[in-house]
Amino acid sequence: MSAPFAQGPSDPTVQPVPASVIEQVDAADTTLSNPKRAVVALGANLGNRLETLQGAIDALEDTPGVRVKGVSPVYETEPWGVAPDSQPSYFNAVVILKTTLPPSSLLERAHAVEEAFHRVRDERWGPRTLDVDIVAYAEVVSDDPHLTLPHPRAHERAFVLAPWLDVDPEAALPGRGRVADLLAAVTRDGVAPRADLELQLPE
Numbered sequence: 477m478s479a480p481f482a483q484g485p486s487d488p489t490v491q492p493v494p495a496s497v498i499e500q501v502d503a504a505d506t507t508l509s510n511p512k513r514a515v516v517a518l519g520a521n522l523g524n525r526l527e528t529l530q531g532a533i534d535a536l537e538d539t540p541g542v543r544v545k546g547v548s549p550v551y552e553t554e555p556w557g558v559a560p561d562s563q564p565s566y567f568n569a570v571v572i573l574k575t576t577l578p579p580s581s582l583l584e585r586a587h588a589v590e591e592a593f594h595r596v597r598d599e600r601w602g603p604r605t606l607d608v609d610i611v612a613y614a615e616v617v618s619d620d621p622h623l624t625l626p627h628p629r630a631h632e633r634a635f636v637l638a639p640w641l642d643v644d645p646e647a648a649l650p651g652r653g654r655v656a657d658l659l660a661a662v663t664r665d666g667v668a669p670r671a672d673l674e675l676q677l678p679e
């Protein structure tokens with residue numbers, strides 16, 4: 477007599493699982509048991525910039541699967557990539573995360589945090605209440621335009637490299653080299669530490 481619940485290849489109720497789904501589930505399992513280090517850049521040039529950066533850090537910490545491990549000093553920076561004096565100055569900072577989320581989920585969360593702080597997207601590099609960029613995720617290198625890793629412009633931005641170096645003096649940008657060397661190669665003009673201000677690492 478055959479077992480009543482045996483499910484072999486001939487069982488019509490069993491659908492084959494596509495290889496792509498198996499790959500995604502395997503990748504998620506691996507990430508879950510092995511949290512990854514991610515580097516996130518924060519920027520704000522509208523509203524209460526310091527409160528917003530702290531709010532973003534706290535929102536990241538409140539995310540299941542995300543822990544904030546390091547918070548950089550605050551820098552006040554001239555807007556990069558736009559005409560001089562066309563926008564208010566930014567506050568910028570960098571945070572180091574440990575996360576079990578895969579990169580795509582971390583990006584979704586980054587966008588949700590931006591929206592919670594009323595980020596409006598209209599012109600490229602327009603002023604914003606909050607920008608949350610994924611600078612690097614472990615050693616991942618990807619040219620997917622939806623999530624390019626490392627961030628395609630991080631290596632040329634002193635407003636990212638300077639706070640990152642402060643919070644991790646040994647940092648390296650995958651495929652680009654040591655952050656200390658990258659920072660030495662760009663201008664630090666208009667990128668000033670605000671030693672009078674401080675962001676808190678969540679408890």
Ligand SMILES: Nc1ncnc2c1ncn2[C@@H]1O[C@H](COP(=O)(O)OP(=O)(O)OP(=O)(O)O)[C@@H](O)[C@H]1O
Binds near residue numbers: 625
């Ligand atoms: N590493 C990354 N981090 C965040 N967004 C990224 C990344 N790589 C690609 N993107 C994509 O870039 C799109 C535009 O992002 P955003 O509006 O934050 O750009 P921006 O901050 O104005 O400019 P920049 O990309 O130069 O920092 C996002 O919708 C996102 O899908």
Ligand SMILES: Nc1nc2c(c(=O)[nH]1)N=C(CO)CN2
Binds near residue numbers: 520553555566601607
């Ligand atoms: N100083 C500064 N300039 C910028 C910034 C930023 O965070 N700081 N972000 C931009 C788009 O991500 C464009 N220009």
